Amino acid sequence: MKEPLVVFTDYLARKNLKMTPQRRLILEIFLKESGHHTSEDLYNIVKKSDKSIGQATVYRTLKLLCESGLAKEVNFGDGVTRYEQQYGFSHHDHIICEECGKAIAVVDDKIEQLQERLAAEHGFVLTGHEMYLYGICADCRKKDKKLKADTED
Amino acid sequence: MKEPLVVFTDYLARKNLKMTPQRRLILEIFLKESGHHTSEDLYNIVKKSDKSIGQATVYRTLKLLCESGLAKEVNFGDGVTRYEQQYGFSHHDHIICEECGKAIAVVDDKIEQLQERLAAEHGFVLTGHEMYLYGICADCRKKDKKLKADTED
DNA sequence: CTTGCTGCAAAAGGTTTGCACACCG
């Protein structure tokens, strides 16, 4: 598998765009900070390395990263766009804890198959899908239980 | 099943809020216009009946409708919040045509079960979920085919 | 030169909020 930097450079070249120090830095930080970060999160981190960088550059670069297949937008329904690594990661969906905001990646082949079938039954050819499961994670349930016990003292 | 108007009035009463002509009108239009409408869509329709109504009132009322269980926010990933009827409708997910924007409701019990199980496997207790299938609908595929044939003439 | 890139600031688009006034008890 090609390195992300190469993938990105190739993508840029194909579109007659150039690899620049800013783009390289944003890619680097994006790769290092795995998880689900907003453009602003990443902007703040990037600024630590390059104080002069502009927000717009981060937005623009993240968009390019998505187009190149390295990144993917995800939307947890809180009105902010987050980005996650896509390259070298297989497709997955998310379970989000409504209490602590933690999000983990999950896959279920059976579900994927059923989605295809369900779409077909309605005359659709699927191009993609998103599934977000919202719940309370084990940690938070434990914390809640403890809190409740403490309060009842 | 109680009528939506009653549900809403009850909900308002419970929160020490009042049923007003504006709220009644917005509810009425929301119920009549089934489907997935943005706040602005509904605002424009409502304005036809009451020119003096303000956007803010529509936003505020839709939020109340959601809290009362009559409405539900849905998010097709285009940056706008849409609202759909929830009361008297069972849970469902959506298939959205990426070409014409048409959205239809779907359910698959098997998928629902697998979602529960998948969440449990990761230590989560589900509180809800959202699934969006993106694809091309039969109509658009037909149109595309025709268009392609015509171009090739 | 020509084309693309950047930072900045302004604009945009959707949603929320502050406020003064109106209403109802």
Added chain:
DNA sequence: CGGTGTGCAAACCTTTTGCAGCAAG
């Protein structure tokens, strides 16, 4: 009066865009 509701406009927040200047081929 006390509380809530409303329209309006302003504020907000995230994201996009226009632009002047810069950098590289």
